[in-house]
């Protein structure tokens with residue numbers, strides 16, 4: 116069945132909070148990132164994971180010096196939509212070189228001394244901005260633990276439910292919904308998007324559910340399994356049921372990934388409530404067709420995101436995003452304390468306090 120989400124290819128600016136950086140502030144971010152990139156040097160040892168202590172020290176020592184306007188722009192989205200578009204960092208297409216075909220190639224390119232390797236500088240930009248927002252982190256099992264992921268269409272993965280796909284609709288989902296340590300904020304930075312491919316976002320705050328539906332979806336009925344980007348070796352791992360809806364300081368939170376939820380194991384009552392939730396998330400969906408230099412900041416506790424289908428070019432000009440997971444230490448998920456997250460571990464070098472579940 117063709118989803119209505121496939122038609123959501125236009126930017127809906129009125130429904131998205133915009134936080135445009137003053138030009139001087141945007142330039143300050145690029146200048147600081149360039150300075151750090153030159154100081155630490157581009158080399159595979161640093162570019163592979165971005166967790167090298169020298170780079171981390173520079174980020175931690177210097178992000179506080181960025182103009183107040185940058186820190187202000189990176190605060191968590193505050194509207195019902197739970198999303199903000201932050202514009203606009205200067206990105207020169209010439210500095211990037213061709214869009215790589217997969218994340219491995221992107222990582223490799225970031226570590227080379229090619230004259231067109233602005234990608235590494237933009238990795239540093241993403242880390243600086245994410246650090247202004249909270250604690251950037253990666254996953255050991257995803258893109259080799261790199262703190263900044265590259266999202267590019269990849270040959271052979273066109274139909275997957277993962278960031279490497281293209282021709283398939285990437286269904287709305289909570290990022291890393293299967294794991295208790297998933298991001299509170301998700302930051303997507305656009306390097307290149309010539310066909311204005313839209314990212315879709317839907318907030319639980321805008322969805323209408325009756326009391327009975329809320330009650331059913333707030334009970335732990337089904338598990339959510341890890342997505343394909345983590346591999347597929349989870350057959351023997353216990354899969355505990357989790358609640359779709361949660362609560363944070365009186366506000367409803369959402370943990371939703373239908374592509375990795377075995378709905379056929381649920382009873383009719385649950386399936387009906389879940390179907391209603393799914394249709395509500397489609398109804399309230401808005402689309403952000405990011406332009407180069409724009410960032411999408413998504414509250415992953417209340418918003419699900421996806422992407423409309425598109426035809427990959429595979430000629431070096433494809434859509435290219437960078438993604439960072441961010442933890443907000445002030446938020447806790449005590450109800451999920453017993454989950455082991457299928458053995459997946461975070462790479463969290465900026466973590467200043469103990470884990471959310473400890």
Ligand SMILES: [Fe+2]
Nearest residue numbers: 288289290420
């Ligand atoms: Fe995602």
